Every structure is written in C-alpha cells, then in structure tokens.
Amino acid sequence: HQAKGRKRQASIPILHRGARFTNQQSSMNIRRKGKGIGCKTLLATALLSGRAVAFSSHEICSPRTNCLNLRSQRRWALRRPLVVAASSRDDDVCRGAELDQHPPAPGDSSQSTRRDVLRQSAASLVTSVGASALASTTANALPNPLEPTYKRSDGGVYKPAKRCTAYLVDSTVPPSLIPYRASREAAILKGLGAGSGTQKSALVADEVNLNNFMNKAVFGSINAVKNAVGNGGGSGKSGPNYQSFVFLGANFDNTFTADPEKTGGMANADAELAVQLLTDITKPKERNGNTAVGLAFAPQASQGALDEYLASSASGDDDSERKLADGLRAAGANEDAIANHVPIMRFARQKRLALLALAPDTADIETISKGGLQSLSADRRDAYVTDAQGFISLTQEPKFKLYSQKSLLKDAPQSTDESTQKSEQANFFAERILVHEAAATAVSRWATSRPDSLVVTVAPIPDVRFLGGMNGRVPRICKFLNPGTLVTDEAVTTILLNPSAKETLSESRWLRLEIGTAPNNWEYQTKVADYLWFSSSPKVNMIPRMMNEQ
Numbered sequence: 001h002q003a004k005g006r007k008r009q010a011s012i013p014i015l016h017r018g019a020r021f022t023n024q025q026s027s028m029n030i031r032r033k034g035k036g037i038g039c040k041t042l043l044a045t046a047l048l049s050g051r052a053v054a055f056s057s058h059e060i061c062s063p064r065t066n067c068l069n070l071r072s073q074r075r076w077a078l079r080r081p082l083v084v085a086a087s088s089r090d091d092d093v094c095r096g097a098e099l100d101q102h103p104p105a106p107g108d109s110s111q112s113t114r115r116d117v118l119r120q121s122a123a124s125l126v127t128s129v130g131a132s133a134l135a136s137t138t139a140n141a142l143p144n145p146l147e148p149t150y151k152r153s154d155g156g157v158y159k160p161a162k163r164c165t166a167y168l169v170d171s172t173v174p175p176s177l178i179p180y181r182a183s184r185e186a187a188i189l190k191g192l193g194a195g196s197g198t199q200k201s202a203l204v205a206d207e208v209n210l211n212n213f214m215n216k217a218v219f220g221s222i223n224a225v226k227n228a229v230g231n232g233g234g235s236g237k238s239g240p241n242y243q244s245f246v247f248l249g250a251n252f253d254n255t256f257t258a259d260p261e262k263t264g265g266m267a268n269a270d271a272e273l274a275v276q277l278l279t280d281i282t283k284p285k286e287r288n289g290n291t292a293v294g295l296a297f298a299p300q301a302s303q304g305a306l307d308e309y310l311a312s313s314a315s316g317d318d319d320s321e322r323k324l325a326d327g328l329r330a331a332g333a334n335e336d337a338i339a340n341h342v343p344i345m346r347f348a349r350q351k352r353l354a355l356l357a358l359a360p361d362t363a364d365i366e367t368i369s370k371g372g373l374q375s376l377s378a379d380r381r382d383a384y385v386t387d388a389q390g391f392i393s394l395t396q397e398p399k400f401k402l403y404s405q406k407s408l409l410k411d412a413p414q415s416t417d418e419s420t421q422k423s424e425q426a427n428f429f430a431e432r433i434l435v436h437e438a439a440a441t442a443v444s445r446w447a448t449s450r451p452d453s454l455v456v457t458v459a460p461i462p463d464v465r466f467l468g469g470m471n472g473r474v475p476r477i478c479k480f481l482n483p484g485t486l487v488t489d490e491a492v493t494t495i496l497l498n499p500s501a502k503e504t505l506s507e508s509r510w511l512r513l514e515i516g517t518a519p520n521n522w523e524y525q526t527k528v529a530d531y532l533w534f535s536s537s538p539k540v541n542m543i544p545r546m547m548n549e550q
Helices: 070-079 094-101 108-139 182-193 211-228 269-281 300-311 318-330 333-339 340-351 362-371 378-384 388-394 398-406 418-448 470-481 519-524
Strands: 007-010 029-032 043-048 051-056 166-170 176-180 244-249 290-299 356-361 455-457 492-497 530-535
Touching: 029 418, 176 398, 182 269, 182 300, 244 269, 244 470, 269 340, 269 388, 269 455, 269 492, 290 300, 290 340, 290 418, 300 318, 300 340, 300 356, 318 340, 318 378, 333 340, 340 356, 356 418, 362 418, 378 418, 388 530, 398 519, 418 455, 418 470, 470 492
Parallel strands: 244 455, 244 492, 290 356, 290 455, 492 530
Antiparallel strands: 043 051, 166 176, 166 530
C-alpha cells in the first residue's frame, strides 16, 4: 500500500470503522483514518457479490506498527482460518512476521483461493448460525427468528378466531349487527320467553355507538318522565290481553355454520340449535301450561296425531314416534321434514308443551297452485282465513308490495315463456300468502284464548325473512280476534338459525340485512330478522356492518 502523510489505504480482509462494500469487487476496501482504531473483539457478516464473509476477533493494527510485506500477508491470511486471537491493547503489532514465516507456495492463484475461502466461510457461517439458533430454541423454548410467522404457533395449523354466535339486527338504516357474548345469550332468550319481545326501533346505546347521543338525551328524558308518572306503558308486557310470539327460521340444510365438520359431527345442527334456544325461551313459562310450539311443515289435518303423541309416555320408545310419523305422512307432510323435526317434537313432549299444526292441507295447496285462490271453496278459505278483509287489503299496501317483489317472488318458479311465467308466479303468490295467513291465524287463535301465552313457531327461512311472511301477519290477526289486544310488532320476534348469504337473497358472501334501499321505499325499509343465531362461529366475510360486542 501507499502512504500519504499520516493517512493510509489498504485492501485487507479486516472489517472496522470506515469500511466500504461494493458488489463489483470481491474484496473489501477499508479506509483507516487517524492514528489507529482499537478493538478487542469484532464480529461481522458482509455480503460481497452474493458471498458471505465472516470476521471474528481480529486485531486492529496501529499505524505505528511496522508491517512487512502486507500483500503476501493478505494472500496468506486468506488461506488460514479467519479467526485470530484478539489483543487487549490498541498498539499490539500485527503478526506479520509469523505470517511471513509460512509464505504461499509459488504458482498458486490468489483469486481462486479467495473465492474458495469466501465460499467456505459463508457455508460454515450459515451452518453454525442455524445450528446455534436451533439448539437455543430447543434448550430455552424460544421462537426461531428464521421460521415463518404462520408456523410459530399451533404447530402451523390455522385456527380461526372465535366470533360470537348470536347477533341482534339493529333497525338502523341500513341495518347493523350487534354481537352478543355467549354469557348473555341465555338472558336474551329467557327475556323473550318472559314476553319482553324485541324493539323494532334503532338501539341507542353509548357502548355501541355515539351517533345518537342527543337523541338519547332528549327522548330518553321524555320516556323517563312518562315512566315516573305512570304513562310509560311498562305494564303492557303481560296480562290477559298480551301474548308474545317467536319465529325460528330454519332450512335444515346442514351447510355453512351448520356443517357437521364445524359442529363436531352434528348431523342435524338446525334442529339441535332450535332445541337449545327453546330450552331457554320456555323456561319462564314452562310450568304455566300456556306455551306452544308451532310446526309450519305439519298440515292442520295432522293435529290429532300430534295430540296423541303428546299424550303418550315420554319414555323414549319408538312406537309413539312411529305412529306420529305415520300420521304426519298420511296427512301429506314431507318425509325429510318429519325426520328433521323429531328432536323438536321430542322436546315438546318432554316439557309438556303443546304442538300446533299450522300448514294448510296438501290437497288445498295443490288446488291453489293450479288455479289460484278462486279455485278453493269458500268454506275451506274460511278455515284458514279469519280476517278476510285484512287479508285482501294487505296485498295492496306499499310495504307488502316491496316485500313481495324483493323476497316472496324470488322463490317463484321460472319459465322461458312469458305467459306461463306470469301464470305460475300468480299461482305461487296465491299459494304462499294463504300458507302464511293460515299459520298466522292458527297461532293467533291459540294464543288469544290464553292470557299471557307464548308460541314459538319453527318455519322455513323464506317464510319469515324480512318480517313479511307469517310473522308479519300476527299483530293484525290478533287485533281482529281481540280488539283490546296489546300485541304489536314488538311482541313478535324473528330469529334465523344458521342463515347463509343465499338464504338472505344476497348475491355476495355477505349476509343481506335489508330488503332494499331506494329513495322511493325509504319509509318501508325492513330488516331481514330480529336476531341471527349460529351453531358455530360464522366466517368474517359473512358478517357485515358489525358493531361493538355486548
């Protein structure tokens, strides 16, 4: 090397302050400034043209040291192990004399030797670092920093986060979901069984959101004054003129959150979930004898078979269930529907709850599906429809028209011929509104004759979604049967069991929470249900507009 004054520049494989690395060079240019740099121990790893070089415990030479034949010293040092004992003093002399005692053999290529040494050093470095990291991880149970993040816990097995299985559909515009913890589910269901119902107005709570705190401050104070003077209507949740209704929408398809793989092998998750909800709902009134379970699949002609089954012993014998299945089958009930509802009927007999057959007779449904309502005899229509005038006028209301267009007719049969399509849709419309009216009339008749009663109805999701099916007709029919009734929309609660996006008429993976939003139907907006209940945690891409957990 050349010396200019006190500054020296050398090209030696020593890493210290002022080092400069380039990808074009296979060596390292090191500039040393001042009189010298002292260092006891130094460890570094550099990357030069894809090669790793390790330096460990090198001494730093002082500029006063008389180093002879540095070029031969550099070449010879590359052939030796890159570990040199460190000195504790800054002014220790280089071991040049020792290196010169063993000069390189003549004819050797320093360039190829340097590559070999660099390659061997990189391999030994990677091996030693990996082995030490593995050994330390095994010994001290510490995470390996070289391991991917997704493999550092649970053995690399993906475990989805646990989400709530119960959601309140808040009546905001558009609706939002309020998740409830598992510890609160039983209290909510028992409140429904006690007749509390579900409010249809938007929930105003600071812990959910702060958007309506002024609304809460103004109207909350007004309601507090009303309750203080006795005009709050707080006593309207019980009494001879009050009944409550709960509709459970279930399709019994064992998909999505009801899939056996997600429910621990449970084959009929919708029925099992319905029984779990019924257990808590019927607790407040199970000893009063005024609680019933409605079956939307059972024709009304099978009511005798249901009564006979309830009168039999609840010892679990198969003979009574076989007779019940034969009676339902003879009345025209679907075979799969009978099998799916067996756990629910067992629960009703065990708890001594009444069972109600709600569906029109199969022959009458076939008559309507072919020729419309006008083809059904007057006496048969009167058996299913009590409030004839309300039944007719309902079809002319704008809110029901929106429901028919956005929900009811979505399940109508499709045909390529336009005239055939209109005829089939008209007959389908007539059939479904009669089925809904017949079920609502049956539960309203039973409940109105019993003070402070409760009816829980199990029905397909299309018949109760968006609150326009049999569940939406109950307050009107109760008002017709008892003008002094206290039954309103809030006395009717709708819960969808394991709903999927398709079952809510959504064209995406998200659940559809509103029937449709447009300027011309803003005042007729309807949410899909009051609650959504799942057997297992739903996927995050199913749950839209979720608020804070309660």
